[in-house]
Amino acid sequence: MPPKSRFVRLDAFTKTVEDARIRTTSGGIVTIVSLILMLWLVWGEWRDYRRVAVKAELVVDKGRGEKMEIHMNITFPRVPCELLTLDVMDVSGEVQMGVLHGVNKVRLRPENEGGSVIESNALELHEDTATHLDPDYCGECYGAPAPDSAKKNGCCNTCAEVRDAYAGVQWSFGRGEGVAQCEREHYAEHLDEQLHEGCRIEGAIRVNKVVGNFHFSPGKSFSSGNLHVHDLENYFKDDSNHSPSHIIHMLRFGPPLPEKSRGQLTAVGGVWTNHHVNPLDGTEQHTDDKKYNYMYFVKVVSTVYLPLGWEKRNDQITNVLGDSHDSVGLGNFGQGTSGSVETHQYSVTSHKRNLDGGSDADEGHKERLHARGGIPGVFFSYDISPMKVINREVRAKSFSGFLVGVCAVIGGTLTVAAAVDRGLYEGQQKVKKLHQG
Template structure:
């Protein structure tokens, strides 16, 4: 028998000799059950320790002169791209008309043909070279309107688009361009008729001031008439044989600011049952109407949101960098330069909606006969933020 260690006296759990021990089946079951229970409790504590939690904190946004990005993907199956216009305006007085920078218009086949995209080859076959082969000395007439500031040749209207811009500049309705030499040369009315049954999808992003404002999709060229924002609706309401333009639309995606990255940690924030952080409530929204003169309004409440890694404090923002130096889509990405590497600055929003016929009447079709709608307005889809 080996010599006893001096620590033997300190053993508070004395053992019985092997011959006195009795092993039973129930004792083995209790032992296994205890081990499994201990492992389960340890795993639960470890998982709870590793679980990502969001600690919300409300602070006053003191930023001034900041910009915000709005990213969208919206289809209009019954309005051709030629008639669809995107405008932005806000309380600071800034107005962006006919926005094209950062936005793509994708022509869609008619709903009867499946509504798919029109192939680029088909678009090229339908293109017209317009004024590419004009005499270098040619100076097109603007038909009584002053030449637009963006004309390729100052003081001249050499293309149909420039004549339309000139008319919009003096708040004149343009129509189909009959008896306008540039439009007849470019076959504007023929191209317009060929697109009557098409739809349009607008995708991309716009940059706006972070103040109260709205962006909207409406038919026809837009211009200002006094203090009023007006659209040339003649071609929209004219339609064509068997063609009824309406603002039925599908919002595939709409977000304010950058999307959270598609990583496991972000997905846990997005999909956990206890959290609804950063959902875009308008994604997948469908609205339909059979009326031409119909207006859809979305009232959006936007809240600036910053996601900071553990242990970080907000010391700066990419929004503090002059917006001219930030590419579209670059907002919200933390870096060493702005003091927040790994952070994301974006926006959450909630929304309520309203729709009405521009001819007035009550809300009987929506089940609210007690509501009375005013007459007048511009057909389209409006987002007030």
């Protein structure tokens, strides 16, 4: 027997003779419809194969010695920039008082004048006139030791340096009466000019990734033993309408996602939606009481976004460990070289109280009592979750899965089409027999 005929017995696809085939109009229609349906289903399989899904994973955050950035844009319509101070402190013992690096203070016109931004040349309260004095000039610190920030060792040549010296020994400074440097710089007059102004704080700060807080309070801050104190004399002394009313335009922990990635994550299951609607964005609080305190308790969860193929590009995320954080510019923290991002989501609860204490009887809660005392302002206490969320891009279907899907579409469509065609053909034959009989 020839070798070729050995495979004849194994042929599972038996053929019919052309003369034995019957072609019908209904069969042609079924063929066209099945081909169109087949192409449409194959195209759907291709789109499903090309679709990128986002797989969320929850792991223990084992990072050590990390930093994170807090980006903010907050308006205080009733506190002038000269009185507003930003302080940061955490459980590691690190304290940043009067933060200026990375943060801009924008002076705003009074509320009744629209609250618009004042000219950029008016952003500073006073000029450093010490540069125009005799090079041998050494200003007096009025009984306080010269601050470490003094440009000339052992001297207080500017009003700001005298204020720092007073803060160092926990003395109230007031309006600088009798201080030659402040009278030369017209410090009191500039205070009066800003009396009814507002202030907007915008920028970013870098903090240790541990439990801590940052707050906005009036007056120069200093430490008194284990207490954190603010010089509130100028805040309470005058007859202005000062109050800690505020508008949080934006507050986020870490960098934002690129617009492309954000839209992709929102479209695929909405995994990232809650993160990018930061809970505190658009928050507005108003009070006419100077002695008022707002507290926000924030729970921060580390969140990583890893784009498709990031591991093949030798991606480096600048979440910066140890001493290397100094080499990363403010605002570039957490950005990977191939689109990966390490940022943070957060949830928040809030509380507010009058510093005079009392109960919430006016709000229908007589059982609630508030402690007396404290510092007026806006406080953000943040806690770090021990868990980390990893959002990883993956293919929704493998190539082998795509091939299996295509085969299933072709085979299933042909099988169904053959059954429909057979049914139509037999139906036509029965109708003919009924008419002929």
